[in-house]
Amino acid sequence: MEENCGVFGLFSADKQVVKDIYYGIFKLQHRGQRYCGIATYSSADIHIITHKGFVRHTFTEEDLHLLKGAVGIGHVSLKDRQPVILISRMGKFAIAFSGNILNSIKLRNQLKNEGHSFSSETDIELLGKLISYEKDFLNGMIRLSEKVKGAYSIVMLTKDGIYAARDPYGFKPLILGKKDGSLAVSSESRAFDILGMEILRDVEPGEIIFISKKGLNTLTKIKNSQPAFCAFEWAYTASIDSVIEGIPVIRARENFGKKLAEKDKNMSADLVAPVPFSGIGCALGYHHSSGIPYEEVFLIDRFASRSYTPLTQESRDEEARIKLSVIKENVRGKKIVLCDDSIVRGTQIQFKVMELKNAGAKEVHVRIACPPLVAPCFYGISTRSYRELAAKKFSVDGIRERIGADSLKYNTLDDFIDAIGLHKDHLCLSCFTGKRVEER
Numbered sequence: 546m547e548e549n550c551g552v553f554g555l556f557s558a559d560k561q562v563v564k565d566i567y568y569g570i571f572k573l574q575h576r577g578q579r580y581c582g583i584a585t586y587s588s589a590d591i592h593i594i595t596h597k598g599f600v601r602h603t604f605t606e607e608d609l610h611l612l613k614g615a616v617g618i619g620h621v622s623l624k625d626r627q628p629v630i631l632i633s634r635m636g637k638f639a640i641a642f643s644g645n646i647l648n649s650i651k652l653r654n655q656l657k658n659e660g661h662s663f664s665s666e667t668d669i670e671l672l673g674k675l676i677s678y679e680k681d682f683l684n685g686m687i688r689l690s691e692k693v694k695g696a697y698s699i700v701m702l703t704k705d706g707i708y709a710a711r712d713p714y715g716f717k718p719l720i721l722g723k724k725d726g727s728l729a730v731s732s733e734s735r736a737f738d739i740l741g742m743e744i745l746r747d748v749e750p751g752e753i754i755f756i757s758k759k760g761l762n763t764l765t766k767i768k769n770s771q772p773a774f775c776a777f778e779w780a781y782t783a784s785i786d787s788v789i790e791g792i793p794v795i796r797a798r799e800n801f802g803k804k805l806a807e808k809d810k811n812m813s814a815d816l817v818a819p820v821p822f823s824g825i826g827c828a829l830g831y832h833h834s835s836g837i838p839y840e841e842v843f844l845i846d847r848f849a850s851r852s853y854t855p856l857t858q859e860s861r862d863e864e865a866r867i868k869l870s871v872i873k874e875n876v877r878g879k880k881i882v883l884c885d886d887s888i889v890r891g892t893q894i895q896f897k898v899m900e901l902k903n904a905g906a907k908e909v910h911v912r913i914a915c916p917p918l919v920a921p922c923f924y925g926i927s928t929r930s931y932r933e934l935a936a937k938k939f940s941v942d943g944i945r946e947r948i949g950a951d952s953l954k955y956n957t958l959d960d961f962i963d964a965i966g967l968h969k970d971h972l973c974l975s976c977f978t979g980k981r982v983e984e985r
């Protein structure tokens with residue numbers, strides 16, 4: 546899952562917002578570590594600063610001092626610097642988005658043929674151009690929703706307030722928060738916790754909202770067939786302390802583990818352990834259901850992270866390998882149930898099983914929260930391809946053999962859906978079924 550970003554926006558009736566936006570995007574950092582940026586509005590102008598690197602490593606006190614205003618937006622990304630500013634006939638605006646535009650080449654070519662020029666190949670510039678084509682921001686956002694195919698959440702800062710929108714299927718999460726006179730919109734609810742804000746509600750799929758002095762307004766809702774919330778958010782992408790569509794991520798992850806334990810009635814392991822971090826909830830659920838003691842077997846090296854997430858598969862594997870050390874005293878001579886979120890190629894879980902065995906583990910039984918991944922993400926949320934997917938090339942037993950585990954089990958699709966707790970027709974499950982949501 547590589548192509549993630551996080552968006553945040555905050556409108557306050559009377560106070561400077563930059564510090565809160567800074568904390569907001571800091572709490573979304575797990576969604577993108579390569580670039581970060583903040584834009585605010587004051588004194589009839591938009592002020593913007595973007596950096597390469599982590600929020601906490603790059604924004605200085607001086608930056609925060611320069612970004613004045615009671616309204617602003619922020620962004621973290623693996624792909625490019627955002628927000629970006631565009632100057633249109635409606636005035637200056639800043640825009641940021643989380644997601645992927647599947648038909649960007651076609652849309653860009655259409656605009657070029659109509660005489661428009663671009664200064665970059667980025668999707669965010671394309672979205673800005675689509676919006677500024679219209680006479681007002683609302684019609685610009687509607688045009689964008691009608692033209693763009695893909696998964697996205699958008700925030701846009703104008704002199705009058707913040708526009709925000711979610712794609713008509715609602716693939717990417719977007720949630721509203723409030724506190725006193727302030728209203729916020731965020732990719733994940735955990736950004737509200739640090740600001741003492743409460744969850745107001747999720748932005749609905751296809752909904753275009755406007756936050757201003759007058760409060761929160763739904764401007765329109767683009768017609769959709771049915772929502773298709775990305776199921777991977779609960780399994781991997783979102784942070785364990787977030788709530789999406791009213792479902793706490795921790796609850797879904799614990800349920801994944803419970804479902805796996807229910808199918809393992811005869812398991813007599815010494816301990817159940819997670820692959821940190823995304824296997825933690827699953828391991829806890831397995832432990833609660835089975836009564837097998839929960840232990841940590843891997844220690845995450847706090848200083849292993851580089852300044853940004855590397856983009857090649859090889860360097861990601863290398864990062865994964867060096868950032869975890871085995872806690873040998875917990876492992877030696879033990880029969881271990883090891884929980885992880887998913888298996889893409891199988892190389893990372895293979896390293897982990899090998900390291901546990903090298904440290905003296907007697908047996909390692911791998912349990913996976915998601916069903917086997919049989920298709921790439923058709924909506925551009927991840928760049929994995931068919932040829933990378935272990936489940937496309939090997940049987941479950943073939944994968945077990947390759948990763949060196951004593952046993953391997955995945956959740957079934959039905960158990961996975963039950964564990965999340967939403968109706969299957971409201972979820973995108975395409976990477977587990979191979980069927981696009983349009984074919985449901």
Ligand code: SF4
Binds near residue numbers: 925
């Ligand atoms: S295909 Fe998979 S990763 Fe992509 S939106 Fe659907 S559930 Fe999420």
